[in-house]
Amino acid sequence: MRPAPWRVVDRPLRVGSDGVARQARRTVAGVRPQSGINQRLMRSLLALPLVLAAATAHAQYGGYPQSPPALPAPPRYAPYPPANPTYGPPTEGYFSARPGGSPRSLAYQTLAPQNAVRSAVGDPPLRWSDRLAAAAQAWADHLIAAGQFAHRRDDSYGENLYQITGGSATPQQVVGAWADEAHDYDISTNTCTASCGHFTQIVWRSTHGVGCGVAGSADREVWVCEYYPPGNVVGYRPY
Numbered sequence: 363m364r365p366a367p368w369r370v371v372d373r374p375l376r377v378g379s380d381g382v383a384r385q386a387r388r389t390v391a392g393v394r395p396q397s398g399i400n401q402r403l404m405r406s407l408l409a410l411p412l413v414l415a416a417a418t419a420h421a422q423y424g425g426y427p428q429s430p431p432a433l434p435a436p437p438r439y440a441p442y443p444p445a446n447p448t449y450g451p452p453t454e455g456y457f458s459a460r461p462g463g464s465p466r467s468l469a470y471q472t473l474a475p476q477n478a479v480r481s482a483v484g485d486p487p488l489r490w491s492d493r494l495a496a497a498a499q500a501w502a503d504h505l506i507a508a509g510q511f512a513h514r515r516d517d518s519y520g521e522n523l524y525q526i527t528g529g530s531a532t533p534q535q536v537v538g539a540w541a542d543e544a545h546d547y548d549i550s551t552n553t554c555t556a557s558c559g560h561f562t563q564i565v566w567r568s569t570h571g572v573g574c575g576v577a578g579s580a581d582r583e584v585w586v587c588e589y590y591p592p593g594n595v596v597g598y599r600p601y
Contacts, residue, residue, distance in 0.1 A: 566593025
């Protein structure tokens with residue numbers, strides 16, 4: 363026998379023994395009203411997603427009302443300016459502020475004015491290196507022989523060059539020309555308005571060794587100074 367079609371039936375009001383009129387329970391025709399057990403089961407099934415969500419939150423955050431885990435702290439960076447990269451040091455041949463013991467030596471006359479420039483900005487003095495001086499002298503000789511004026515390629519040292527034609531220069535004039543570039547350098551913005559790389563190499567605080575050489579021909583003279591560790595590292599201030 364086919365069940366009756368589904369429809370809502372409202373039973374009329376009934377008056378109880380206490381004289382109060384009550385609405386009879388609404389039923390669905392053709393469907394047996396749910397028993398108390400079935401109603402409890404349906405309520406349990408409806409509440410199951412809420413129970414699962416609460417259990418997941420407890421497992422993830424360690425229980426209510428604790429908050430979710432905090433975001434990781436931002437990485438800490440080295441203080442500015444950071445140290446320069448490490449290179450293989452030229453260990454031999456360091457002297458005092460008066461290398462060779464003679465104020466007339468090329469070493470003393472090129473070292474003393476550069477240390478005066480460094481002292482003006484609070485840098486420690488440079489030390490003379492025979493190894494750097496030999497490298498500088500070899501490059502100066504090469505530039506004169508080849509008729510060139512250029513920095514060596516892939517050099518692991520810092521390098522300053524100076525050239526004069528039709529005459530000769532003194533160490534004080536050479537270093538003075540490099541130091542004059544300080545007028546083109548702005549320490550607050552770490553920028554140059556013209557050329558200032560010779561000056562910034564001289565005053566690069568982490569540079570501690572220097573050696574210089576000079577070579578000439580009938581009409582030209584070339585000066586070279588090599589520095590270790592090299593300065594003019596992009597993005598860093600010299601001092």
